[in-house]
Amino acid sequence: MLKKCRLLSLLLIPVSFLVKPAAAAEVVLYSSNNVETVNRVVELFTKKNPDIKVSVVRAGTGALMQRIKAEAANPLGDIFWSGGLATIAEFKAQLDPYASPQANTVAAAYRGPNGLWLGTNVHVNVLMVNARQVTDGALPKSWSDLSDPRWKGRLVIPDPERTSASFVALYGIRQTLGKAMLSRIARNATIVGTTSAAYDGVAKGEFAVALTMEYAAYEYVAGGLKEIKLVYPSEGTFMSVEGMALIKGAKHPAEARKLYEFLASKEAQTDIFKSAFRRPLRTDIDVSTLSTLPALSAVKVVPLDEEKMSQDRAAFLAEWREIISAR
Structure with a gap:
């Protein structure tokens, strides 16, 4: 009789005590974007998806x-946003189509094979110039102008091994103007470890010119710093296209796709441009109607x-190290 009572007691335990509650939905974002941009995106996304x-x-x-490559056997991230397509392509084995x-709102050239990645925004390489620091002549108008000895110690360039946009710009200079010109430019430059160290240095007057990205320089222009000028080199500049990708074997694939779609949306990309001046790749957004930047x-x-x-x-980075060590 005692055994029957114990059995009956077990049967009467509320089901809620026996069933574990479902884990809250989550998505792990790996991002190389700055804190402000990431925080803005997370804020907008969670307003629309409060359950994630x-x-x-x-x-x-x-x-x-x-x-991501090191974690391939046990992925801890779900989605990557955003980095240079050339770098992303090197790790395509770790991506999920x-x-x-x-x-289709993005040109085919910026979409990965079988949907392995999608371009989100484009960085246009510019020369950011602090006009107050240029008292000995005209502002530079071209890449080749940077080879002039008057820029010695006054030009700052981010390390191309650490920043994809700098890699694209320096690789582009090497391809179009040759190794000799790249070497002469490098002789005048101070190399810094981060992109922010370059544009902050010019904004503070520590350097006269930085090789940097349009959005970074324009933040100071939009903020009212009248001495900051953007120069689009006369030989032509280079674009560093950034994109996003889903991580193969991700633990939260459905949530990752939701965030992916949000980052691809016109709403999100317009907001990111208005708040961080990052040119969207969507063909239905014209930044010249939203800012003083050119189309x-x-x-x-x-x-x-x-x-x-x-x-x-x-090979290029190996050559770059040789150029720097030979200065």
């Missing part, structure tokens, strides 16, 4: 892609072969 928690891991593009309904069609751009650039990356 976004966890963020921030680092440089190269470091994050290496981390996805056919986004919004992919991309008005900028002389020298096209670079993304696949060849990816293949040449290791």
Whole structure:
């Protein structure tokens, strides 16, 4: 009789005590974007998806892609946003193909094979000049102007091994103007470890000129710093296209696709431009109507072969190290 009572007591335990509650939905975002941009995106996304928690891991593009590769057997991230397509392409074995309904808003050249990645925004390489620091002549108008000895110690360039946009610009200079010109420019330059160290240095007057990205320089212009000028080099500049990708074997694939679609949307990309001045790749957004920046069609751009650039990356960086060590 006692055994029957115990059995009956077990049967009467509320089901809620026996069933574990479902884990809250989560997505792990690996991002090389700055804190402000990432925070803005997370804020907008969670307003639309309050049931999904976004966890963020921030680092440089190269470091994050290496981390994704190292974690291949047990992925800890779900989605990567955003980094240079040349760098992303090197790690395509770690990516999961996805056919986004919004992919056709981006030119085919910026979409990965079988949907392995999708271009989100484009960085246009510019010269950021602090006019107050240029009292001995005209502002530079071209890449080749940077080889003039008067820029010695006054030019700052981010390390191309650590920043994908700097790699694209220096690789482009090497391809179009040759190794000798790249070497003469490098002799005048101070090399810094981060992109922010370059544009902050010019804004503070520590340097006169930085090789940097349009959005970074324009933040100071939009902020009212009248001495900051953007120069689009006369030989033509280079674009560093950034994109996003889903991580193969991700633990939260459905949530990752939701965030992917949000990042691809016109709403999100327009907001990111308004708040961070990052040119969207969507063909239905014209930044010249939202800012004083020129339309991309008005900028002389020298096209670079993304696949060849990816293949040449290791060799170029080895050559760059030789150039720097020989200064």
